Amino acid sequence: MSRYGLAWPRYWICFQTIFVKEILRFARIWIQTILPSVITTTLYFVIFGRLIGDRIGSMGGLPYLDFIVPGLVLMGVITNAYSNVVSSFYSSKFSRYIEELLVSPAPNWVILAGYVAGGVARGLVVGIAVMVVAACFTEISIHSYSVTLLVFILTAVLFALGGFINAIFANSFDDISIVPTFVLTPLTYLGGVFYSIELLPEFWQGVSLANPVLYMVNAFRYGLNGVSDIPIGIAFGIISLFILVLAAFSLVLLRRGVGIKH
Amino acid sequence: MSVNPMHALEVEQLTKTYQGGFRALKGIDLTVAEGDFFALLGPNGAGKSTFIGILASLVNKTAGRVRVFGDDLDREPERVKSAIGLVPQEFNFNLFLPVEEVVLNQAGYYGIARREAKVRARRYLKQLDLWDRRDSEMRKLSGGMKRRLMIARALVHEPRLLILDEPTAGVDIEIRRSMWAFLRELNAGGTTIILTTHYLEEAESLCRNIAIINEGEVAESTSIVRLLDRLHTETFVLNLKGRVSELPQLGGFVLQHLDDCTLEVEMSREHTINGLFQALSRNGIEVISLRNKQNRLERLFLDMVDRGTQVAAPRPNSLTVPQPMISREDLA
Ligand SMILES: Nc1ncnc2c1ncn2[C@@H]1O[C@H](COP(=O)(O)OP(=O)(O)OP(=O)(O)O)[C@@H](O)[C@H]1O
Ligand SMILES: [Mg+2]
Numbered sequence: 191m192s193r194y195g196l197a198w199p200r201y202w203i204c205f206q207t208i209f210v211k212e213i214l215r216f217a218r219i220w221i222q223t224i225l226p227s228v229i230t231t232t233l234y235f236v237i238f239g240r241l242i243g244d245r246i247g248s249m250g251g252l253p254y255l256d257f258i259v260p261g262l263v264l265m266g267v268i269t270n271a272y273s274n275v276v277s278s279f280y281s282s283k284f285s286r287y288i289e290e291l292l293v294s295p296a297p298n299w300v301i302l303a304g305y306v307a308g309g310v311a312r313g314l315v316v317g318i319a320v321m322v323v324a325a326c327f328t329e330i331s332i333h334s335y336s337v338t339l340l341v342f343i344l345t346a347v348l349f350a351l352g353g354f355i356n357a358i359f360a361n362s363f364d365d366i367s368i369v370p371t372f373v374l375t376p377l378t379y380l381g382g383v384f385y386s387i388e389l390l391p392e393f394w395q396g397v398s399l400a401n402p403v404l405y406m407v408n409a410f411r412y413g414l415n416g417v418s419d420i421p422i423g424i425a426f427g428i429i430s431l432f433i434l435v436l437a438a439f440s441l442v443l444l445r446r447g448v449g450i451k452h
Numbered sequence: 453m454s455v456n457p458m459h460a461l462e463v464e465q466l467t468k469t470y471q472g473g474f475r476a477l478k479g480i481d482l483t484v485a486e487g488d489f490f491a492l493l494g495p496n497g498a499g500k501s502t503f504i505g506i507l508a509s510l511v512n513k514t515a516g517r518v519r520v521f522g523d524d525l526d527r528e529p530e531r532v533k534s535a536i537g538l539v540p541q542e543f544n545f546n547l548f549l550p551v552e553e554v555v556l557n558q559a560g561y562y563g564i565a566r567r568e569a570k571v572r573a574r575r576y577l578k579q580l581d582l583w584d585r586r587d588s589e590m591r592k593l594s595g596g597m598k599r600r601l602m603i604a605r606a607l608v609h610e611p612r613l614l615i616l617d618e619p620t621a622g623v624d625i626e627i628r629r630s631m632w633a634f635l636r637e638l639n640a641g642g643t644t645i646i647l648t649t650h651y652l653e654e655a656e657s658l659c660r661n662i663a664i665i666n667e668g669e670v671a672e673s674t675s676i677v678r679l680l681d682r683l684h685t686e687t688f689v690l691n692l693k694g695r696v697s698e699l700p701q702l703g704g705f706v707l708q709h710l711d712d713c714t715l716e717v718e719m720s721r722e723h724t725i726n727g728l729f730q731a732l733s734r735n736g737i738e739v740i741s742l743r744n745k746q747n748r749l750e751r752l753f754l755d756m757v758d759r760g761t762q763v764a765a766p767r768p769n770s771l772t773v774p775q776p777m778i779s780r781e782d783l784a
Contacts, residue, residue, distance in 0.1 A: 290558055
């Protein structure tokens with residue numbers, strides 16, 4: 191490897207190229223990529239926070255509007271990190287320009303890192319935009335910056351990986367909307383975005399604990415408000431475990447060329 | 453076969469069985485010398501693109517071994533990939549990107565720093581006459597422009613081995629000629645080139661060596677000169693001045709009427725065109741113009757592919773005996 195120049199600078203340039211390409215892609219079509227989440231969450235804040243929220247009173251020790259802010263921000267992060275990678279990677283398969291990467295000496299982990307970083311970037315842009323919207327409705331205070339940022343990033347990484355795996359297996363544009371509709375949306379809605387799991391019967395509380403989104407929402411809520419249904423250490427442990435498993439799986443798929451090589 | 457650094461490509465017993473069980477390659481052995489200009493010919497579905505796909509890491513091989521400038525594809529994939537530039541058969545672009553960005557991104561994937569990438573993108577886009585279109589979106593380019601862009605993109609990391617899969621398909625004559633000139637120059641500069649084409653004239657005028665693939669096997673691998681040597685007869689079509697109703701008997705030439713003013717002449721290689729014209733003049737036949745009936749390589753190619761075997765030696769003296777229109781079978 192050293193015989194044709196140091197590998198690391200090349201990997202770094204390659205990563206940057208994919209990352210910047212991904213950012214330019216979603217920035218070019220921001221009306222499709224950034225705006226919808228911002229509009230949806232604004233509606234949530236108006237309807238659930240203002241109109242209905244006042245009747246609900248407090249939830250988990252917080253005013254209802256403040257309670258749903260972390261969940262709505264994370265919902266934006268999750269859907270955007272996911273859909274960025276799934277649509278971008280699937281398009282590159284569909285139009286075959288994934289071949290530009292496959293013929294190049296880019297190692298699989300650099301390809302994966304580049305696409306995931308692109309998804310994380312879009313997740314963060316949307317997450318921050320939603321926070322700004324939230325700030326128009328209520329006062330946002332941040333209890334712990336490090337926890338908030340870490341949850342932000344880990345959540346985005348996890349769902350970007352999910353989007354990547356979805357894209358690898360997808361054979362049509364329909365396939366890239368199945369998982370978001372049938373898996374992602376239920377997971378987020380049942381992940382304690384709108385309610386504290388204390389409200390659930392014991393059995394359903396147990397079931398909820400299998401939902402990774404629950405840990406993220408709670409960790410994020412802790413970061414913002416210092417309140418959580420779940421111990422924060424456990425939340426981080428579980429998110430990290432999910433990330434490791436999905437990343438390893440993605441690398442195995444890439445190595446085998448599943449869905450991208452014949 | 454030992455590792456020979458002078459070989460740009462060494463392929464041993466390469467096989468590919470696609471999912472579903474179709475055997476596209478059935479044990480290809482092929483060697484391409486460094487600096488060669490090599491043609492890969494074969495009918496549709498012969499396995500050329502599959503072969504190239506394996507070299508370029510787009511297709512997983514089933515078995516066999518590939519070495520590029522001595523590096524094994526399995527053991528040193530990054531070195532092999534860096535040595536190869538691929539111009540694929542089908543367009544594989546992000547149609548929403550501007551032309552220059554396509555080339556810059558490709559350079560980035562190879563780890564070439566942005567500043568250097570810009571210099572190279574400019575150089576190759578200029579050479580391929582696309583610099584003026586550098587800001588156009590891909591989808592606004594014509595087919596011929598896209599083909600040229602694929603060449604620029606494949607060269608940006610300055611590969612030692614350039615592989616082109618039907619680079620001139622759907623390209624007009626003028627651009628085809630300028631592509632040929634470009635490729636010749638590149639080859640003269642030391643780049644080894646492997647190219648597939650269905651235009652045999654292209655292979656004949658560009659390449660030194662040739663392999664003919666048929667049904668996943670190498671039917672023939674030799675130099676073009678040696679291959680053409682096998683052609684023992686040539687057929688010309690003559691346009692005559694005035695009508696000729698009765699054909700004279702000319703020793704060594706087989707004459708055939710196409711119509712009153714057109715003759716087909718088959719001659720063996722011992723005879724010359726001068727001799728033919730003298731003989732025709734003696735018989736009062738004047739020729740306005742002549743052309744080859746068929747590209748010479750084309751004839752050999754068709755024959756090989758039809759039989760799936762090598763061209764057999766021609767029947768001795770078959771051409772001195774007047775006989776009806778010579779069909780392909782009669783060549784054998
Ligand atoms: N992904 C695939 N799955 C199954 N069979 C395939 C696949 N790709 C190609 N084939 C088959 O393999 C054979 C060789 O195809 P290939 O594309 O290599 O031919 P080719 O020589 O490049 O032909 P052409 O001159 O038409 O481009 C064909 O019979 C084709 O149908
Ligand atoms: Mg082909």
